Amino acid sequence: MAYDKPIPRPSPHTMPFWEGTKNGKLMLPRCTHCNRVHWYPRHICPFCHSTALEWIEGSGEGRLHTFAVQHRAFGGWAEEIPFVTAYIDLDEGDRMLTVLRGVDPENPESIRIGSRVKVEFEQADNDIHIPFWRVVEEGA
Amino acid sequence: MNTQFSRSAAIVGAAEATEIGYLKDPKTAIQLHIEAIKAVSDQTGIPISSIDGIFSAGWSSELAEHLGIHPKYIDTTQVGGCSFEMHVHHAMAAIYAGIIDVALISHGQNGYSMRKVGGSGPRRGLGNDNSPASQMTSAYGLSGAPSNYSHAMTRYNYVYGTTPEDFAHVAKVTRDWATLNPRAVMHSKETHKAGGPITIEDVQSARIVSWPLTLLHCCLVTDHGGAVLLTRPEIARSLKTRPVWVAGAGESMGHSNMLEMEDFTATSAMASSAAAYEMAGMGPDDMEMALVYDSFTVTAAITMEMLGLAPRGQGYRLWKDGDAAPGGRLPINTNGGGLSFNHSGMYGMQLLIEAYRQLSGTAEDGINGLPGKQTGASTCIVNGTGGSLSTTGTLVLVAD
Ligand SMILES: [Zn+2]
Numbered sequence: 001m002a003y004d005k006p007i008p009r010p011s012p013h014t015m016p017f018w019e020g021t022k023n024g025k026l027m028l029p030r031c032t033h034c035n036r037v038h039w040y041p042r043h044i045c046p047f048c049h050s051t052a053l054e055w056i057e058g059s060g061e062g063r064l065h066t067f068a069v070q071h072r073a074f075g076g077w078a079e080e081i082p083f084v085t086a087y088i089d090l091d092e093g094d095r096m097l098t099v100l101r102g103v104d105p106e107n108p109e110s111i112r113i114g115s116r117v118k119v120e121f122e123q124a125d126n127d128i129h130i131p132f133w134r135v136v137e138e139g140a
Numbered sequence: 141m142n143t144q145f146s147r148s149a150a151i152v153g154a155a156e157a158t159e160i161g162y163l164k165d166p167k168t169a170i171q172l173h174i175e176a177i178k179a180v181s182d183q184t185g186i187p188i189s190s191i192d193g194i195f196s197a198g199w200s201s202e203l204a205e206h207l208g209i210h211p212k213y214i215d216t217t218q219v220g221g222c223s224f225e226m227h228v229h230h231a232m233a234a235i236y237a238g239i240i241d242v243a244l245i246s247h248g249q250n251g252y253s254m255r256k257v258g259g260s261g262p263r264r265g266l267g268n269d270n271s272p273a274s275q276m277t278s279a280y281g282l283s284g285a286p287s288n289y290s291h292a293m294t295r296y297n298y299v300y301g302t303t304p305e306d307f308a309h310v311a312k313v314t315r316d317w318a319t320l321n322p323r324a325v326m327h328s329k330e331t332h333k334a335g336g337p338i339t340i341e342d343v344q345s346a347r348i349v350s351w352p353l354t355l356l357h358c359c360l361v362t363d364h365g366g367a368v369l370l371t372r373p374e375i376a377r378s379l380k381t382r383p384v385w386v387a388g389a390g391e392s393m394g395h396s397n398m399l400e401m402e403d404f405t406a407t408s409a410m411a412s413s414a415a416a417y418e419m420a421g422m423g424p425d426d427m428e429m430a431l432v433y434d435s436f437t438v439t440a441a442i443t444m445e446m447l448g449l450a451p452r453g454q455g456y457r458l459w460k461d462g463d464a465a466p467g468g469r470l471p472i473n474t475n476g477g478g479l480s481f482n483h484s485g486m487y488g489m490q491l492l493i494e495a496y497r498q499l500s501g502t503a504e505d506g507i508n509g510l511p512g513k514q515t516g517a518s519t520c521i522v523n524g525t526g527g528s529l530s531t532t533g534t535l536v537l538v539a540d
Contacts, residue, residue, distance in 0.1 A: 011270055040272045040276040065404075066292070066298070066404055067294055071351065072349050074283050077281030085280055086291075087399075095400075097277050097280055097398075098280060099281060108352070
């Protein structure tokens with residue numbers, strides 16, 4: 001079945017990220033001056049204000065920072081309720097939003113903040129593969 | 141130091157549109173604006189033609205054009221529901237600088253009627269639809285404020301060991317206040333089929349919107365128009381209304397997108413209130429009541445901590461222990477809040493109007509033998525929160 005949920009549209013600035021997802025890589029912007037990774041992609045390092053930025057291949061691993069269970073949604077997502085949205089602390093630093101896989105939305109008390117998570121990619125159309133994260137090991 | 145600004149301007153009137161809430165006959169946002177502006181002009185005796193500064197969270201030039209005025213100061217600050225607290229801050233600075241004499245801050249939003257007549261309802265996302273932040277969030281099925289704020293409550297409960305039931309007390313007590321306000325949407329069974337008092341069980345057994353938030357942890361989406369006038373002390377003293385002095389004002393932001401929220405249990409209200417307290421030469425212990433943005437139960441509880449009125453991790457206790465309730469030590473959200481009074485998408489104006497009424501002694505009396513809605517407080521801290529726990533504006537207001 002065709003992917004029926006919102007599909008992001010790349011801009012020139014974010015193209016390296018979306019190109020990476022097609023190859024199963026989680027590309028992250030990093031400042032060459034202070035070496036910190038930031039998310040979402042900027043034109044300037046939000047930490048030291050250098051504009052000397054580069055893309056690096058991230059590990060695709062992190063921890064669950066917090067989550068919610070969506071019982072109301074629109075478009076293609078309405079068919080999926082309830083589903084779990086989550087913020088992920090990347091091992092490289094900073095945080096991503098995702099829909100979390102490998103958890104039971106009907107039993108939110110069973111979902112553990114701090115759980116180890118790993119990225120995976122779903123093909124949405126010819127150009128876009130969307131990153132989703134999956135719990136791989138329950139945290140403390 | 142910004143203390144020289146303190147009390148350089150007063151709110152001299154505050155009024156609402158003729159009808160607010162779930163309007164049977166739909167109205168546009170501009171009509172709600174105009175009804176409120178007309179009412180505040182009548183209330184204060186300040187002619188609309190005397191307004192020389194205009195502040196609204198929309199297209200202020202269009203509003204001025206509707207009024208047929210040509211202001212000298214035009215401010216369209218739109219950073220969510222706290223915009224109106226920031227407008228007071230900006231208006232005060234413009235008055236202090238001698239640029240203007242009379243500032244109009246106006247609000248019109250048909251969060252409910254827009255379903256029938258279109259127009260300016262709940263705020264849309266900021267900026268470019270295809271911004272990098274939007275590209276990295278739009279794929280994940282979030283559907284507005286509740287779907288974001290729920291993440292904050294989950295994290296808060298993880299950090300502090302609290303439960304959704306703890307926050308349900310905010311909804312219950314705020315509803316108690318609404319039962320004292322005949323204009324509150326949830327005042328009684330007469331005003332709404334789900335109106336009147338509620339229990340903790342009612343809050344927790346309501347339909348889940350975005351776990352851990354049930355429907356009753358979330359604010360209303362209604363129609364509202366409101367307007368306030370600010371002016372310099374000499375003019376304020378000459379009017380028929382009682383002035384309420386802006387002793388302190390401050391604004392701040394943590395982030396714009398929740399993706400950039402560093403600590404999900406804290407907001408920039410700590411910084412904006414520090415600025416407001418400093419300007420006022422006052423502190424949390426001097427505040428006799430509080431009006432804080434309760435977009436969600438968790439918003440209000442965190443905000444009280446940020447304002448220095450509760451220890452971190454214990455904001456909800458103000459409601460659970462009865463301090464915030466009618467007759468309590470520190471009344472909070474005496475109009476019934478965004479949870480049970482009215483919330484049109486942006487709620488900062490409703491906060492200003494209730495603060496003016498309380499501090500000018502013009503809030504409605506209590507009914508049914510319950511403690512009055514008029515608290516008798518002479519100081520009030522007002523905090524608006526906009527976006528996704530993003531931006532904040534704080535005011536310290538004092539009675540004349
Ligand atoms: Zn840097």
